[in-house]
């Protein structure tokens with residue numbers, strides 16, 4: 001884009017929309033018009049790409065969540081106009097930094113949603129015909145405030161200043177039928193700008209609207225609320241993102257949401273295919289659909305239903321669905337697996353329920369014909385015990401099922417989905433997750449990016465992350481390591497400035513930055529980190545820990561609003577902070593900071609500033625993790641367990657450059673049956689005094705468990721006694737504590753040799769090539785979707 005043409009477009013937008021100038025525009029006006037000018041610039045490519053994607057075999061990515069984060073800077077970078085736009089703004093005394101607080105589409109909870117966003121970026125960059133389909137929630141993931149140490153939630157009205165990156169496509173709206181209502185699904189399209197290519201992917205987000213907005217008769221009768229009732233009931237469906245992460249709740253509105261976007265997306269696929277090819281006879285030749293976890297699995301019976309409506313018999317429709325669908329599993333934890341009550345499904349979407357039963361019947365018939373006995377069939381049939389098991393239905397119908405890291409896929413095959421694996425071994429694949437280096441290095445760490453580009457001689461790594469390997473030869477080059485250390489310091493200073501502004505806390509960039517950022521969940525064990533800090537605090541005070549390198553422990557985490565224990569852990573971190581930050585003996589050595597409202601934009605600042613990346617889930621519980629990859633890519637060492645993608649990170653970067661601790665999956669299988677944490681608490685004095693801290697009166701937990709604040713005593717009991725639904729310390733926090741502290745102290749002491757530590761960080765960065773989502777997406781494209789880049793079609 002010509003700079004002067006862009007400048008003119010921007011000026012004219014500002015003039016016609018707001019009667020203002022670049023100098024005088026408010027931040028949000030500037031944001032809106034910069035974005036609109038770029039949208040105008042890319043719109044021919046967007047339109048052409050939409051057409052191209054439809055002209056051959058293509059893939060649809062169905063996901064309840066797309067955690068896009070801030071669009072403006074990333075889009076400018078991918079469109080190749082970042083510097084030009086920055087120049088134009090500079091000429092008028094403005095800068096891109098001023099657009100920072102305007103938008104941040106948090107239409108996702110965490111890993112699963114952010115993965116979907118990285119995948120779209122990679123597919124667009126690789127010219128692959130992949131488009132995303134999801135829900136245009138009015139409110140994204142809540143904003144978090146910490147008040148007196150407690151998490152408070154506020155609504156996230158992400159389109160408050162408009163939504164310049166979306167195009168409303170009224171002409172493609174479809175009606176969605178429930179037993180008790182019909183709702184209009186109106187799509188909004190967001191361009192996904194590929195880096196260094198003309199290909200633009202598309203994210204189609206459906207918004208729920210009323211078919212008839214307003215009941216005039218009711219209004220005339222004076223029933224003003226009733227007159228609006230239908231509108232509200234319809235809009236409720238896309239009103240808000242469920243804030244649960246890795247936990248399923250069998251709520252009616254959630255089922256409505258799942259059906260809403262699944263049915264709309266299936267209808268969209270059918271309509272587009274028919275318009276182009278006349279009939280649906282070859283639908284499966286041109287279409288493949290990836291189901292992001294079980295959340296869109298209702299699309300399976302819905303596609304079959306729509307095909308039957310189009311005149312196909314059930315068997316033909318089933319075969320088509322089998323060829324079209326694939327399913328990604330992101331978790332093995334029981335509480336996250338979706339099982340819907342048959343009565344609920346039947347009452348909300350009776351017509352679809354009929355097809356679920358037919359799929360189930362077909363499964364039973366199928367298994368009998370294979371000679372399987374009744375008991376074995378009952379153990380895995382999709383409908384059983386009055387509930388629909390969405391994962392089982394997905395596996396039965398899909399062509400391919402995949403886990404998201406090697407260890408996770410192995411656990412699925414050997415354990416969680418063993419019976420299914422025995423039945424259909426050819427369907428199971430692994431696709432280790434990845435992240436896009438465009439956002440997670442090129443955009444968020446311009447300083448390190450510049451160094452990499454300079455050393456490599458070109459910026460090819462932005463589309464070929466394996467190039468980082470070439471930099472391993474600088475691991476012993478003191479000049480390069482020196483530069484790396486200086487850059488890390490700059491990023492730590494920038495983070496310190498952000499935290500000062502975001503949380504009003506001063507931190508010292510000359511300390512180790514030890515960072516744990518992820519959703520708050522018991523299995524992720526923020527509590528283990530918290531207890532280790534108490535452990536170290538006592539150790540410093542009684543002199544058993546000496547020469548401790550000053551460390552700032554930084555946390556960022558949102559808890560699901562109804563998750564009591566998670567909220568208690570947030571409060572506990574605050575209390576620990578008060579204790580160590582104010583104690584004369586420790587305040588220069590230990591600092592604990594909780595960054596409020598952790599989101600994608602905060603992550604962009606945090607991942608660059610870390611020395612130590614905390615990835616400490618109980619072995620076997622974190623399917624993959626992707627934050628671990630972001631921190632590694634920006635040159636941090638991993639302090640972690642043998643879990644999820646940590647295993648592969650260590651494989652790539654070397655165990656000697658990371659800090660691995662704790663019981664492994666196989667060990668836990670032996671340990672857990674007779675595990676008694678009380679033995680450790682009572683017999684090991686150092687562990688005992690740490691746990692004791694949870695129940696002494698110095699920490700203020702703000703109330704009893706029946707209060708929404710939660711309680712430290714309840715945490716203590718969970719670790720020592722267990723609860724009605726779980727054994728004592730079911731995530732092995734107490735059991736792993738000593739080996740964790742040992743690894744942490746080893747890392748702390750290694751840091752004293754700055755160069756040796758920087759070398760480890762550097763080698764981690766150089767080894768991060770595997771964790772590009774470009775690699776992941778290529779693998780999906782070749783081995784599951786069987787799609788080729790649009791630029792290579794017909795070759």
Ligand code: 26Q
Nearest residue numbers: 111112244246247248249330622623624625626
């Ligand atoms: C289900 C039903 C009702 C309400 C909510 C949900 C729900 C919502 C979100 C269930 C699960 C999630 C999110 C899961 C998730 O983020 N899993 C993570 O996926 C990442 C990408 O594969 C992995 O890296 C993480 O290990 C995994 O925890």
